[in-house]
Amino acid sequence: MVSDEALRGAGLRVTQPRVAVLDAVAAHPHADTDSIIVAAREHLPALSHQAVYDSLRTLTKSGLIRRIKPSGSVARYETRIGDNHHHVVCRSCGAIADVDCAHGAAPCLTPSNHHGFVVDEAEVIYWGTCPACTSTHPQPERNGHV
Amino acid sequence: MVSDEALRGAGLRVTQPRVAVLDAVAAHPHADTDSIIVAAREHLPALSHQAVYDSLRTLTKSGLIRRIKPSGSVARYETRIGDNHHHVVCRSCGAIADVDCAHGAAPCLTPSNHHGFVVDEAEVIYWGTCPACTSTHPQPERNGHV
DNA sequence: ACCCGTTCTTGAATGATTCAAGAAAAGAAC
């Protein structure tokens, strides 16, 4: 029901697929599309994957959910929006955790030289190894970043 | 020739494909794989795409080049490494420009709450609109980020 | 010059995401 209002508030039609997808994303933070499809089908078995892709895009464009897509990972989604938090991603298992913005307010970063670009967002991804993978220490593959 | 030494210095075998790829990346900063294939084939017409993929991965893992992969874009590469700079990406045309790190030293950011992750890198991507697209102002598609 | 292990070529496979066309449903009007 809270999803209904969120959709209506964003000026979107309240359809069963959208409600199911929004609920699924809220229940599974950082879930990938496939997990969302599975989760949403628990409430709506006949849901097509295309409807999920469409819904995710629409919800993202409306700002109800946020898309995260670290290199080497498929798209992931979350409902925690508007607080400009960032993410830590594990290089070996792909686990994602939220990290509060070190500076508090959005945008938390301002490029020193923006080459004439109009910047509206600073996306930060911290790369490392999660606690579980640190203990079993498999060799992670780097991106070449510093 | 400088590529030969770079490869040797990284403990890699100096093969024609690797030299051609490294030169191509150096000559075309932020180029995608396909552009690199085309550029490398100017010096080595028989080069296979697989060799380019292999070379790019090896070079990246050895730290000779850096892989960038903004959401919605294919992988891109650059030879400017070790200075921890970041990137501005245009939402409408995908153009990429370098941005010096606002804080100077690497890692330039430290997450306030790292959830037990061992963080070795902070990757920053600024999203916005490039000068060319700003003047023709097509409507860019946001990611839902702040 | 030879040999071994790495790397390259060729060609097919993978898989997340998108495209396309018609059917169904949402919301507004009657």
Next chain:
DNA sequence: GTTCTTTTCTTGAATCATTCAAGAACGGGT
């Protein structure tokens, strides 16, 4: 409540960057 119009969903196929696999070719140390 019914009808209409537009949006959205279902079905099914297509795309395309990237990876996998097997055998040939090459790099570099002896």
